[in-house]
Amino acid sequence: MSFADRFAGKRAVVTGGASGIGFGVASRLIAEGASVALWDRDQAALDRAVAELGSRRSAFQVDITSWDAVAAAAKSTVENLGGIDVLVASAGITGPNTTLWEYPVEAWHQVIDVNLNGLFHCNRAVVPHMLEGGYGRIVNLASVAGKEGNPNASAYSTSKAAVIGLTKSLGKELAKKNITVNAVTPAAVKTAIFDQMTQEHIDFMLSKIPMGRFGKVEEITSLICWLASEECSFTTGSVFDASGGRATY
Template identity: 70%
Template sequence: MQFQDRFRGRTAIVTGGASGIGLDVATRLVTEGARVSLWDMDAAALDKARTASGAADAQILDIADDAQVARAMEGSLAALGKLDVMVCSAGITGPNTTVRDYPVEAWRRVIDVNLNGLFLCNRAAVPAMEKSGYGRIVNIASVAGKEGNPNASAYSASKAAVIGLTKSLGKELAKSQIRVNCVTPAAVRTAIFDQMTEEHIAFMLSKIPAGRFGQIAEVTALVCWLASEECSFSTGAVFDVSGGRATY
């Protein structure tokens, strides 16, 4: 279900906007009236996504690089005029292996993208939102951050940290008109599955009581509510989309 004009007059940045949940969120934001800037490091996919979604702007960057995030924010603000919504969807899984065998450089890259990159994006968004006195930040975490998936230690740890960061920033801004929340999906079949082993995919499915993977549109629906004016009292909170998997 879509809501006509829900985001009329609003602007948004969506990281990881060239594919998966990020692209679906961006497309719905545009459909419901927002002007959107897509952020992604895949230049070819980003160009196609901008056309497909109707986004007003696109920025090529590695979100783990502070200077690139600052440059992208400057470019997006020039194109959009202001920032009302930031959806942080960019992320990687890393290899599926045990802690004892986990490659150190792979660990650092997962933490750099999933945690440090998200921190940099949240950090850059706050001053722009404070300037206009309004904002919605939605961070995409994972149920793995609450429960810890075996053979996915870097991913699980990074997503647990995203939950903690969201709670901290939400409390810092609670007396303002900026709301900060995160979504913790169970497994949703997107291109990120290409980074996982079949054994790990089967494990994730076995943990979902509903007996199926989530659909991108189901995550998008929740993200867009959290990005809207209706989400006025919830902040620093964690919202599950888990098919019954999450136990707290």
Template identity: 60%
Template sequence: MTQFANQTAIVTGGAQGIGFAAAGRLAEGGAQVAIWDRDAALAEEAAAKIGGGAFACEVDVSSWESVEAAMAKTLEKTGRADILVNSAGVAGSNGPLAEYPVEEFRAITEINLLGTFHVNRAVVPTMKAQSYGRIVNIASVAGKEGNPNASAYSASKAGVIGLTKSLGKELADIDIAVNCVTPAAARTRIFDQMKQEHIDYMLSKIPRGRFLELNEAAAMIAWLCSPENSFTTASVFDLSGGRATY
């Protein structure tokens, strides 16, 4: 695999989970990967494991100033930004909307949706100057269908889908593809934020009868980031094991 040679890939939330799996797959294809994550120590470990010149940037995607600083560091180090995989996100706690903590709802939205806006906004000018780029935002099947007792997460991920469609259309006249994926649940540390009954509910909705494997997500993301994906943009790619109805 050499389709990402001489390219720089930014992966937010790349220290673990889907982000880490995608970062590894891109590095295998020759990309130099910038791991953007708020856990600096874990990001350094991830970069060391990935190799290929991978490096870590401590960043809080909910803060525009933090994202700006990470972008400046990345450009100073590599001079390019060819790929963005925006995987940073939180699930939050489960509970009915009428009882949901107001501040927690805000915090989840700031990371999942506003964070996606910040990172896309930071990367797009460089991609436009290069007349090339590939962006994959990680949404969720919850953004399509809505999970009960997960209103903040579902709403924020629905927003990621809408943002992706809007930006993809804005950039459709350039060789910049902007797409998102809608995974069903995968066994990552995000499960630690969920009640067992919610985990059981998610599994019960997946016709394949199992959770998503990280390498399966990474494979689809890698193709969306590749030069082969030269036509599709502003689209949503399903990773729900048959759950999604549209």
């Protein structure tokens, strides 16, 4: 279900917006009236997304691990859209599935760099524009792994736990500024990110979900879009479960 004009006049940035949950969010924001800037490092995926989304969308190839690239993308987005009212920070990678003591050092740094440092860059870049406009909604994508810690996914679990901490801190910093900052912690959702995981790890994640199934993109999108809307006006620094009953705190 979509809500006509819920985001009319709003300008949104969606990172990782060319595929998966990010693309689902971007599609719904546009359907509900927003103008959306997709930030993604995959140019081919961006081209496909732009072709599918029609009007009121722009696209920027951005490596979020680079502060300079993110700052430049924010500047170009503001020039293109006139401001930034919403950020949905969805970009992320899983990293390899192995024990911590066998975890490749380079892979560890890459996961932390994308999932934590990249998200920090994006939050840091948009907040000044939201402060200038006197309004903002930030939704950071964490994971149930950040609450519970998945075995053989130490870097991913650590990065998502850190996203929860960042969200709580920033939410309190902006609590009196009409800018809310919240996080969503999905269980596994079957998207292209599964291609980065072993089948054993996928089976493990499914076994932990009381509902006995993976989440659907549209289920996560519904929650994200409420948090990104004007209706979410008295909730900030909070973490919202979307895990089929796996985590309920």
